[in-house]
Every structure is written in structure tokens, then in C-alpha cells.
Ligand SMILES: [Fe+2]
């Protein structure tokens with residue numbers, strides 16, 4: 001061989017720590033940007049990333065991946081696949097791109113923070129590639145939906161959503177800022193790459209890719225599976241930090257970062273991915289239920305990854321397992337009811353056949369969530385449309401920024417976890433969200449939820465119209481039922497008989 | 500809401516739609532991507548006084564370098580991720596081809612032990628220097644006020660890893676022909692102790708801690724990188740050619756092509772910045788502050804370089820020629 005193998009020189013390329021002389025170590029690596037935890041530079045040098053890739057390999061492999069994803073798109077551009085796809089599926093795409101594309105770009109900033117402030121040289125190199133990956137994910141997930149902007153104004157939100165005060169955008173910003181954009185290099189490693197990317201992006205990208213393939217959307221399927229191959233490399237940036245933290249007596253801190261990130265990710269996914277998988281994806285294309293995906297990717301795989309690294313299951317594990325059964329049904333009901341406040345058209349997913357599927361996947365659904373949908377269905381069939389719309393804003397949680405809700409019916413649990421701090425009462429949807437706040441109140445205390453802003457008079461006029469204006473939502477882009485309420489027709493006969 | 504108009508689909512993103520020109524792929528995927536620069540909002544959707552909000556407000560938003568619309572910045576190369584990889588995969592195939600051919604011809608065996616010693620002292624320790632460029636570019640990538648700027652800085656960070664990788668590769672390869680020169684072993688010692696490197700080390704340690712984004716941009720792009728490119732790349736390349744090290748000369752040429760591209764975006768940003776009052780003065784002030792340190796770095800490095808006449812003087816002149824070429828200053 002006339003050229004060296006990668007591993008002949010790879011270690012040299014990540015032997016780059018030096019002792020600063022003209023500035024102090026803390027000036028070069030400010031503890032609050034680096035996440036030093038009092039651990040000196042040389043202790044971080046044992047960092048060993050499991051997924052190794054060199055620069056020349058990177059540009060080659062990534063060039064090939066892009067060639068693949070862009071050529072699938074080009075080949076299918078004239079296929080009318082998009083035009084012919086189910087309106088529920090279009091809603092999946094709109095919600096996904098709006099919530100994800102620019103947050104992926106923002107993740108490149110967090111990767112850049114690790115590339116600059118990480119104290120482990122291997123982490124800095126891997127994060128340099130991660131920074132590139134996330135630029136890819138931002139750019140490609142803007143390029144693909146841009147194809148549709150001239151057909152449907154809601155696709156403008158693939159770019160626009162994160163500039164607005166739309167409530168789901170506020171929730172997404174609060175969560176993503178908290179787990180990566182506003183964190184230090186060590187926290188980003190643990191919270192973004194380990195907790196979020198090994199757990200949740202797997203589910204979003206592989207789960208949705210499976211549904212997309214079932215739905216015949218090869219463009220989206222190949223796009224997001226291609227993205228996932230990058231994630232599975234840079235998601236491994238965080239893991240090797242854990243033994244370093246544990247060896248230096250910081251196990252508790254490591255555990256806490258992961259517990260915070262996992263809880264926060266769960267809440268956002270319950271409003272974003274849950275409805276997509278169990279309600280928007282056409283019934284015949286649903287590969288698994290959201291709960292099944294959660295059980296596979298989070299409960300089983302993530303739990304194993306945690307234990308393998310010598311950490312524990314989060315303290316709230318039982319609550320999480322409980323919420324997996326119901327939380328996203330409530331989120332879905334809320335999103336559908338407040339549908340003018342989102343940039344996609346929520347699919348009700350409540351036809352007789354879909355309800356039978358829900359009952360099978362979530363025994364007891366008909367007796368609980370089904371009761372609410374019965375009322376909505378009756379109003380739709382009776383033409384009482386006004387009663388299927390909200391007049392006010394829901395109570396939202398001061399942590400996840402999402403509507404506080406719980407399973408209706410006999411087992412109804414009042415869900416409010418108030419907490420007083422410095423004379424202000426905060427409302428939380430769950431013990432988990434309240435616990436996150438208590439870990440670091442200064443981090444969250446001055447933030448106003450949408451409802452807090454409403455009560456403070458920042459939203460004028462103080463009605464739904466004023467709220468929509470505040471959220472940058474105008475007719476032509478505000479959400480409505482994806483199927484123009486056709487799903488309710490299946491109940492008309494039944495309802496006639498009953499009356 | 501009955502008299503409100505109903506929004507119609509547009510041909511592109513609403514933020515680009517008012518312009519006449521059809522947006523390029525570059526503009527569709529690169530413009531206005533920052534979330535942390537929403538007008539009137541905190542950088543991050545958390546408590547306004549949390550550490551990282553203060554950091555961004557102080558070091559980015561309150562920088563002396565100010566412009567009403569940083570999002571107007573465009574990379575003159577219109578590079579996007581997809582095209583960056585096409586370009587750099589080609590460039591790496593070329594460099595790997597050089598490594599392959601020169602190895603085949605036993606290039607290193609033809610180098611004098613003396614020159615090998617120079618390489619161990621003045622070439623392979625450069626990976627530490629290139630790594631500081633990688634880190635500093637990553638800082639600019641996270642602190643710049645517009646995504647079009649951040650993306651240029653991020654690509655530059657990846658290019659710095661490229662230079663570092665070539666240097667690590669050669670350190671290993673040279674160690675096989677010259678096992679007694681300390682290749683792959685003594686680089687850190689040279690970087691931390693040899694007089695030739697101390698100017699560069701001091702320069703970059705200090706540039707890395709210039710946390711105001713505007714000052715970081717000026718110190719890195721207009722002062723430090725030109726100094727490094729002219730001395731540690733170009734002048735070392737000249738010395739290499741003189742000493743029969745054709746390979747190093749060619750590898751450095753390939754790296755300098757990245758450097759030329761970096762100067763293109765930096766020049767375009769200076770031009771945009773100088774549209775707004777006060778910025779030219781701020782930039783000049785920072786150049787005046789950092790130039791002496793960069794000159795000393797060039798002096799100490801070039802003093803150790805064999806066989807290049809007037810190396811330091813000509814490198815310093817070249818950095819000034821670049822700065823004189825900047826429109827708006
Ligand atoms: Fe990503």
C-alpha cells in the first residue's frame with residue numbers, strides 16, 4: 001500500500017490538547033462554556049469516540065449520501081406523488097419541517113460550541129463533523145419542502161415557524177434551547193447527542209421513515225433515513241464523556257443532565273410525533289403505534305444504553321411509562337381543537353376504523369378520549385361548527401409550554417403542579433416538568449409562557465384573533481381539519497339510529 | 500377576520516418573496532436561519548439573564564461591529580453543504596493521490612536528514628496551530644449574527660481540520676523513514692517550547708479568547724489567518740521546494756486554495772460591514788491592535804526557516820497587501 005490506513009494517523013489528528021501559556025486554561029475554556037465541572041484539561045484526553053471518521057472519508061461519504069438523497073427527489077419531482085398523497089400525510093410533512101429544519105441548523109451552532117469549547121480533542125474533531133452534519137440537515141430539509149411552497153402556503157412555515165410566536169414554535173424553542181442551543185460543551189454532548197439523538201431522533205427519523213415508505217413517499221423516506229446515518233455517528237459524541245465525568249466524581253451531574261434532556265424531549269415528542277404517528281399518518285400506512293415506537297426506541301434501547309454506561313434509569317421512569325399510554329392523545333385533541341393556531345391541518349384520525357385501531361393499540365381509548373371525540377363528532381354532524389373551536393387559550397405548562405391535560409373519563413386526574421418561587425406561581429403539567437424547573441430555577445424563572453404574555457397584556461386584542469396575530473398566523477396558512485371533516489360521516493348512520 | 504385577505508402561496512419563502520430575482524439554491528437553504536436573532540426577543544427562549552443569554556447579548560449583539568441587516572451577507576462562492584463536499588472530496592482525492600504517488604516513488608527517502616529535522620520542528624507541529632484555527636472558526640460559526648456568515652465560518656473550520664489531517668498524516672508517514680526525528684511524538688514539545696512557534700502560539704491563544712464576535716472576525720480573518728497562511732504555509736512551502744520536498748510544496752498549494760476562498764468571504768463581509776457607519780473605524784482599530792502580535796509571530800517563525808530570503812518581510816508585506824485590498828476600509 002502506498003497510502004496509510006486511517007488508523008495509522010487518526011490518533012495524531014486528535015492529539016491536539018496543549019497547555020495554554022499566554023492565557024489561562026479558564027480563559028481558553030471558560031467553565032460555563034466548556035462545562036468543565038472542575039475537571040482539568042488532561043483528564044479529558046482519555047476521550048475515545050466509538051465512531052471514527054477522518055476528514056477525507058467524511059467528504060467522500062457525505063458527497064455520496066447527498067447524491068443519493070437529491071437524486072431520489074429529482075427523479076420523483078414530476079411523479080405527482082405529493083399531490084396524490086393523503087392530506088394527513090401532508091400535515092406530517094408540514095409539522096415536521098416547520099419544527100425540525102431550522103432547529104437542525106441551530107444544532108450546528110451547538111456542535112460548534114463543542115468544537116470550540118470541548119476539552120476533549122476527540123470531541124472537538126467529531127463535533128466539527130457534527131457541525132457540518134447539522135448544516136446539511138438544516139439545508140436539505142429546507143430545500144425539499146421549498147419545492148411545495150408554490151402549491152401550499154403552509155409550507156412557508158418550514159422556514160418561517162421558528163421566527164414566530166406560534167405556540168408550538170415557542171415550545172420547540174424553549175425545549176431545544178434548553179437541551180442544546182443554550183448549553184455548554186459537556187451538556188450538549190450529554191443532552192443533545194446522547195439523550196436526544198440516540199433516543200428521540202432515532203424514533204422520529206427511523207419511525208417516520210418507515211411510515212413514509214409505507215405511504216409511498218420515497219423522497220421523504222430516503223431523505224430522513226439518510227439524515228439518520230449522520231445522526232448515528234455524531235450521536236456518539238456524548239457517550240465517551242460519561243466515563244470521564246463518572247471517574248471524576250460527577251456521576252450525579254451526568255445523570256441529571258440526561259434526566260432533564262430526556263424528560264423535555266418526551267414532552268415535545270408527545271405533541272409533535274405522537275399525533276403524526278397515531279392520527280395523521282393514514283391508517284393503512286401506520287407501521288407501528290407511537291407507543292410501540294416509544295417502547296422500542298426509548299424504553300428498551302435507551303434504557304439499555306444508559307445502564308451500559310453505568311448510569312441509572314431516570315427517577316421518573318414509571319411516570320414516563322404511564323404517560324406513553326395517554327399523553328399524546330391529549331396533545332392531539334388539543335392541537336386539533338386549537339387547529340387555527342397551527343401551521344398544518346391536523347387530521348382528526350377519528351373515523352370509525354381509526355378509532356377501532358386506537359382502541360386496539362390503547363385499550364380504553366373509546367371510554368376516555370373517545371368520549372371527547374363523540375362530542376366533537378356530534379357537533380360536526382349537527383353543523384355546530386362554532387362549538388368545535390376554542391374561544392380561549394389553554395393553560396400551558398411553564399416548562400414544556402404545552403397545554404396541561406390529562407386522560408378524561410372516570411379516572412380523571414387533575415393535572416396541575418403549581419410551584420411558588422420568588423413570589424411567582426408557576427404551573428406545571430407534571431412532576432417531571434416541575435422537577436426540571438427546581439433543578440435550576442434561575443435558568444427558567446424570568447421566562448413568560450404564552451398564557452403569561454396574554455395575562456400581561458402583550459397579546460392584543462385579548463381574543464383568538466389577537467392571539468393569531470401574535471402568532472403570525474393569517475387566513476391562508478392557519479390550520480383546519482385535514483380531511484374537511486369527512487371522517488365524521490362514518491358516524492352519521494349510527495347517530496341517526498341513536499336519536 | 501372576515502375582511503382579512505387570505506394569503507396565497509408564494510414562489511419562495513416569504514422572507515425572500517418581495518425581491519424580483521428568483522432565489523438561488525444557496526439563498527433558499529442558507530439565508531435567515533439563525534433562531535437566536537429574532538428582533539426584540541432574547542437570544543434563547545429562557546430566563547433573560549441566564550449565562551448564555553448574557554454571553555450572546557454582550558459578545559454578539561453589543562459588539563462594536565454593527566449592521567442593520569447582517570442577513571444581507573452572501574458568500575461570494577455561494578457554497579452550500581452539498582457543493583462543499585463535492586469540491587473538497589475532489590480536493591482530497593487530489594491530495595491523497597499525491598501522497599500515494601510520492602510514496603510509490605519513495606519521495607521521503609530522497610529528503611536530507613537535515614530537512615527532515617526542519618519538518619519535525621517547523622511542519623508537523625503545525626497541527627496544533629491548525630487546530631486553533633479549527634476551534635476559532637467554530638467560535639465564529641456559533642457567534643456570527645447571520646447564518647450566511649456562520650456557514651462560511653463552519654466550512655472554514657472543516658477546512659482547518661483538513662489541514663490538520665494532512666499534517667498528522669505526514670507526521671506518521673515521515674516517522675517511518677526518519678524514526679529518530681521525533682515525528683508523531685515531539686510536536687507538542689515544539690509547539691509549547693520552541694521559539695519558532697511561540698509567536699504563533701501567543702497570537703492564537705489570544706485570538707481564541709477575543710470573544711467579541713466582531714473582534715474575533717477581524718483578528719482571525721484579517722490578521723491571524725493571513726499571517727499563518729503567508730508564513731507557516733507559503734514560506735514553508737518555498738523552503739520545501741528549495742529542499743527537494745516537492746510533495747510539501749504541492750500539499751501547501753492545495754491548502755492555500757482553501758485560504759484564498761476564506762479571504763473571499765472575509766472580504767465580502769468587510770465590504771458589507773463598511774456600509775454602516777463606525778464599522779470601518781472599529782475594524783481598523785482591531786487591525787492596529789492585533790497586527791503587532793501577528794508580525795512578531797511571522798518574525799519568530801520565519802527566523803527559523805532555512806533557505807528563504809526575506810521570508811518574514813515578504814510574508815508581512817503579503818498580509819498588508821491583502822488588507823489593502825479590502826474594499827470599504
Ligand atoms: Fe441533525
Ligand SMILES: [Fe+2]
Pocket residue numbers: 267397398399400401402428429430433
Ligand atoms: Fe410540562
